Amino acid sequence: MSATASEKEILNGDEIRRAITRIAHEIAERNEGVQQVLLVGIRRRGVPLASRIAAVLSNVEGVQVPVGELDITLYRDDLTLRATVPLVRTTRIDTDVTDRVVILVDDVLYTGRTVRAALDALVDLGRPARIQLAVLVDRGHRELPIRADFVGKNVPTSRDEVVEVRLSEVDAGEDRVLIAHSTR
Amino acid sequence: MTLPEPIRPTRRHVLDLDDFTRHEIETLLDTAVGMKEILSREIAQVPTLRGVSVVNMFYEDSTRTRISFELAAKALSANVVNFAARGSSVEKGESLLDTMRTLQALGADILVLRHSYAGTAHLLAQHFRGAIINAGDGSHAHPTQALLDLFTLRDKLGTLERRHIVIVGDILHSRVARSNLWGLTAMGAHVTLCAPPTLLGNEQFWLDTWPDLRIVYSLDAALQDADAVIVLRLQRERQEAGLLPSLREYAQFFALSQARLQAALTGMLVLHPGPLNEGVEIAPDVAVSAQSVIEEQVTNGVAVRMALLYHLALHLRQKGA
Incomplete structure (x- = not known):
């Protein structure tokens, strides 16, 4: 998914930072503190976002909120529709999810199918008290009855556009969110 | 964002590791x-x-x-x-x-x-x-046995690149040895085979197939710089077939004993595909020692x-x- 001439920046580094800070505050407010909160990032870009939210919460609330990493590959509903077999990565959640308020974190909310898979993966690990969803970008076009509890930015898109989130932890260069026309 | 091709798209079967990259x-x-x-x-x-x-x-x-x-x-x-x-x-x-x-x-x-x-x-x-x-x-x-050996070795050693792995025992009849040779060499490991000549067969065959292989007939010498040793099961029928004078003599020269384990590098891993012939190819205390990863395998x-x-x-x- 290379950048094209029609690509447009919808969030820059500062805006991403502010969005994450606001989401962190909203999480603390909604849950009356963060004592029971466990942040779970959906691989890959949900993981650094979850860590950044945890860092803000540690500053603001003085609590080290645990962060886990969730791989949803084995729960996908499109495994047989894809051209190649997707790589399986490792789920790492060291805190028991049972009775926790689990905040699922992902970069982009689109069809909702990734979140559906994540919900299935999560409940196989235990019985959380509540599950909430935080995303950096909500681009619409849901195919399942799923909505986010915390949204960095709502971005109206068309289906032939691609939303690309770049985070310094996993991508070379600066933090930014781009929108581009699909090259395919 | 394009991920590397996960597995060769043409692969339908897993018959051996000889065609694995x-x-x-x-x-x-x-x-x-x-x-x-x-x-x-x-x-x-x-x-x-x-x-x-x-x-x-x-x-x-x-x-x-x-x-x-x-x-x-x-x-x-x-x-x-x-x-x-x-x-x-x-x-x-x-x-x-x-x-x-x-x-x-x-x-x-x-x-x-x-x-x-x-x-x-x-x-x-x-x-x-x-x-x-x-x-x-x-x-x-026996490709899946070799893959689980590779997994265990990589997990413990971090990498297989340039690690010294010894395979000892009944190599002539061992499907585990053959599949491991393909896998270990593909992963960049240095492999040494160790066996009595009657249980190795034609030396040239091994060297022609895997040119970087080392063949050593003394287990003590083979273990000197080994990061891990894969001990093969000795099938008792081999003695009946006249390939070995006695199991006791085999154990004397080729069993992984406590003394040999102690003489080897500290932390040398011990693998065995099972089932074990304790007292023949491996001493019972070696099989359950801290260096043994047999259960993890x-x-x-x-x-x-x-x-x-x-x-x-x-x-x-x-x-x-």
């Missing part, structure tokens, strides 16, 4: 890391392979390999059927190919074959519409087989789609 092995081992995490859960099951049918066709006795494949398939929610030659139509004279066609007509997607004749898995692969996994064919190949075997089933089953389904 390093990248393909690494991909499988990486997948197995994720699978091992699943096995550590309270509910060690994911829904990925629902509706896929796996048949274990075992024409030769096996405990760990068969149960390992069965648990691996179940952990991925596949349907598993165990077929044992004993008590089946094989006793009425049904041929291997006829049995395979029957299982195919019954809807089997993946056949896991263990057979005492070399080449049987390759034969089935020529005729079966689904995927074949070779779970050991005669003295020829068994656990890792389930994860590695899950990784294989995942790749093969999805590839089959995708082609059908």
Whole structure:
């Protein structure tokens, strides 16, 4: 998914930072503190976002909120529709999810199918008290009855556009969110 | 954002490791890391392979390999059927190919074959519409054992690149040794074979097939700089066939004893594909020592087989789609 001439920046580094800070505050407010909160990032870009939210919460609330990493590959509903077999990565959640308020974190909310898979993966690990969803970008076009509890930015898109989130932890260069026309 | 090709798209069967690239092995081992995490859960099951049918066709006795494949398939929610030659139509004279066609007509997607004749898995692969996994064919190949050895070694040593691995024992008759040689050399390890000449066979054959191989006839010398040693099972029939003067003499020169373990590098890993002949190829206290990873090999075997089933089953389904 290379950048094209029609690509447009919808969030820059500062805006991403502010969005994450606001989401962190909203999480603390909604849950009356963060004592029971466990942040779970959906691989890959949900993981650094979850860590950044945890860092803000540690500053603001003085609590080290645990962060886990969730791989949803084995729960996908499109495994047989894809051209190649997707790589399986490792789920790492060291805190028991049972009775926790689990905040699922992902970069982009689109069809909702990734979140559906994540919900299935999560409940196989235990019985959380509540599950909430935080995303950096909500681009619409849901195919399942799923909505986010915390949204960095709502971005109206068309289906032939691609939303690309770049985070310094996993991508070379600066933090930014781009929108581009699909090259395919 | 484009991920590397996970596994060769043309791979339908796993018959040996001779046609695996390093990248393909690494991909499988990486997948197995994720699978091992699943096995550590309270509910060690994911829904990925629902509706896929796996048949274990075992024409030769096996405990760990068969149960390992069965648990691996179940952990991925596949349907598993165990077929044992004993008590089946094989006793009425049904041929291997006829049995395979029957299982195919019954809807089997993946056949896991263990057979005492070399080449049987390759034969089935020529005729079966689904995927074949070779779970050991005669003295020829045992790719899943080799993959679980590679997984265990990589997990413990960090990498296999330039690590010294010794394989000791009945190499001539060992499918484990052969598949491991393909896998270990593909991963960049330095391999030393150690056996009495009667259990090694033609030295030139080994060196022609794997030119970087080292062959050493003294176990003490072979172990000097070893990071790990894979001890092979000695089959007692070998002595009856006249290849060994006595089991006691074999143990004297080729068993991994406590004394040999102590003389080796600190932390040298001890592997064994099982089942053990304690007191013959390995001393009982060595098998349960801190350096022994024999139990972990068994656990890792389930994860590695899950990784294989995942790749093969999805590839089959995708082609059908």
